[in-house]
Structure formats: structure tokens, C-alpha cells
Amino acid sequence: MHFTETGFEEIKVDLNRLDDIMESHGLVRAGQWDYERVTYDRKFEIREGIFYLRLQGLAVEGDVGKHDAVIQLMTPLLGKHYYPHGVEYGEGETFPKHLITSCEKLLNDVKKEAAEFAW
Template sequence: MKFEKTGYETIKADLNRLDEVMKSHGLVREGQWDYERVTYDRKFEIKEGTFYLRVFGYAAEGDVGAHDAVIQLMTPLLGKHYYPHGVEYGEGEDFPNHLVAKCEAILADVKKEIAHFAE
């Protein structure tokens, strides 16, 4: 599920500050990066299954591996995990309303904090 109209696709921000804000909201980068891309994940284990809120981005400037990059964020996604196949984001997936509302609130809070230092 795409979270359209969040405005994330217009945000560019410093990687290190972005890491701090994302982590404070439970979105972790950990090993989800290469030198040009990042993925921030928050895992939700609820009775309906395991879900991931994901915020993707890419280096508009600099190098992620050197911790010196400006990250262009992309449209956030919510996906459902199916063992052992992976995460599905498709339109045919059923996402609980309470989870969607929680993810929207998290994304709004993150965006508000990022606005203080975004380019």
C-alpha cells in the first residue's frame, strides 16, 4: 500500500539527522542500505500478521556509506510479510484500518520533525 500525498517525495534531508529522527519513531535503517539507497523499516507484529512500514530514499548528493549524503525520500509503503516469500505491497492485500491509521500518524510526526532541517 502506498501512502500517497504525504509529500515525502519532495523532501531532501541530511542522512545523519534523518537516521536520528527515523530511529526515534521506530524506523531503522540497520543493514538496509547501499552507497546510493536507504530503506527505513518499522515492523508491526499484530494478530492480522506481520507488516512493515517502509520509507525508501536515495542519495541525491554524497555517499551513504561515508555517512555524508543528502537523501531524497520516496513514497512510503506498507507491506505484509509472507514467510518465506517476503513482503507484498499489492493492491490485493488487506491492511487493518488501525494499522494504516497508526502508520499515517507516524509518517506525519516524522515529516513534521524533518521539516526543521530538510532542504
């Protein structure tokens, strides 16, 4: 599921600040990066299954590996995990309403905080 019309695509943030913001909201980057892009995930284990909220970004300036990048955020995604195949983000997936509501609130909080530090 894509969270369209969130405005994330208009936000550019310093990588170090973005890491702090995402971590404070339970979104983890861990090893999910290369020199040009980053991925932050938050895992939701609920009775309907395991789901992941994913926020990705591209480096528009600098280098992620050197921690001196400016990141252009992308459209947030919500996916369902299927063992052992992985996470599906397709439009054919069904997501619990309470999960969507929680994700929308979390995304609004992240966006508000990230916008304070936008380039």
C-alpha cells in the same frame, strides 16, 4: 500499499539527521543501504499478521557509506509479511484500518520532524 500525497517526495534531509529522526520513531535502517539509497523499516506484529512500514530514499548528494549524503525521500509503503516468501506491498493486499491509522500518524510525525531539517 502506497501512502500517496504525503509530501515525502519533496523532502531532502542530511543522512545523519535522517537516521536520528527515523530511529526516534522506530524505523530501522540497519544494513539496508548501498552507496546511493537507504531503506528504513518498522515492524508491526499484530493479531492480523506481521506488517512492515517502509520508507526509502535516494542520495542526491554525497555518499551513504561515508555518512555525508543528502537523502531525497520517496513514497512510504506498507506491506504484509508472508512466511517464507517475504513482504508484499501490492494493491491487492488488505490492511487493518487501525494499522493504517497508526502508520499515517507515524508518517505525519516523521514528516513534521524531517521538514524542520529539509534542504
